[in-house]
Amino acid sequence: MYAMLSTAPGGPETLQWSAQDRPEPGPHDMVVAIRAASVNYPDTLIIQDLYQMKPPRPFAPGGEIAGEIIAIGNEVTDHEIGDRVMALTGYGGFATHICIPAASAIKIPDDMPDLDAAGFIFTYGTSHHALKDRANLQSDETVLVLGAAGGVGTAAIELAKARGARVIAAVSSGEKATFCEKIGADATIVYGKSSDKEDQIEFRNKIRSLSGKAGVDVVYDAVGGAYAEPALRAIAWQGRYLVVGFAAGIPKIPMNLPLLKGCQIVGVFWGAAVQRAPKAHLSNVAELFDLYSAGRIRPRIHATYPMENAGDALTALKNRNVLGKIILTNPSS
Known part of the structure; x- marks a missing residue:
């Protein structure tokens, strides 16, 4: 697998597309082949150590992903290999694969493509x-x-x-x-x-x-x-x-x-509200899915970039040159 790693505090130009060992899931985890990842403002901060969350380096930014489950832990019962899921990851999403807690994943509605799913939650x-x-x-x-x-x-x-x-x-x-x-x-x-x-x-x-x-x-x-x-x-x-x-x-x-x-x-x-009130969060997500299915909301995708060009995408966002969302894509994982 590959990941866009932050090895030292700095701007988008400091990120490096690097080969990594693909993770294995723990009992309550799953490995997701990332098809698309959203670029959000916290991604510009976390690589500069200016965000509330400060992961140990090296790490990949990227707090929102959509993809396909390719491996699950032996205690996971709510998901299956092959399911399409979206998840908030905090970081680690600018990569080809990620291991996440199964409880953090939400199944993508059948009528929602990966690009919309990655830029939704x-x-x-x-x-x-x-x-x-x-x-x-x-x-x-x-x-x-x-x-x-x-x-x-x-x-x-x-x-x-x-x-x-x-x-x-x-x-x-x-x-x-x-x-x-x-x-x-x-x-x-x-x-x-x-x-x-x-x-x-x-x-x-x-x-x-x-x-x-x-x-x-x-x-x-x-x-x-x-x-x-x-x-x-x-x-x-x-x-x-x-x-x-x-x-x-x-x-x-x-x-x-x-x-x-x-x-x-x-x-x-x-x-913090998601962590403190997970049931209320899931209720809100269900309401949002209903609005999406009714055609009342749609992610406005400004541009897509290959995952390895995440630095360019972050620069565009940081410069406030974006109308809506930027999505990073992996053609195959």
Whole structure:
């Protein structure tokens, strides 16, 4: 087997496509031949030692895979060799094979191809947990999505629309705005790339002009940085501000704003929620599969790369040049 290994902290250029011994499953494990793996923002952080999880080196990044079971442990009863499965792996997914706990695998629906399966759970799971469990988004509410053209952002647009909400998509270019409109956003804002006060005020005023005097009910923020404070200033009374990620850096929020707005700043740590409430996670996954089968959500695949070109894919994601998802593929494993 081969894996894209991180041998020292650094950027995508430090990864090395290296031969490895194929793992053998323990009693409760399975070996999966990876057909496709999703590229997600945490993959850019974990190789720099900037993520919550710090695996011992050498390791391969890649926290989300789809593939076929080729070996199972003698205590595994819920899966069989030949089953198609998707899984959240944390790391290790940028490879041709991986050994995972059988309990972490979810059978792929028959109507879902490998490319969609590889890019499904992380983004839709995160956004469904955020909007449903953390924000309790209602059909008569308005949600502002920051970083709306990325993986979790596009999922948030689709899922908010599926809940009957109105969506304002905030993005960094006209191309991204057009993309978000095509997938269902009701309105778009192109924010400036500067962090100066005038740009922040202009961004806040654009949000208010689109949301009305009351402001937005929910802010879905996977960006952070200089965009956080003006978004919070445009939130409605008793709104919910979802902290999803920090692609533009960790913001400093004046804490008088939540008091004046009567609003909540709500953390969205989906990975921890999956571990702490696995039954609720599986219930959410079942809901997402139903939405997929009904054609109401679809992973928006920006590009596919061969697995050995994972470094190029990570660079594109890091530079925020992606509309939707990037998927890595293994033609044969």
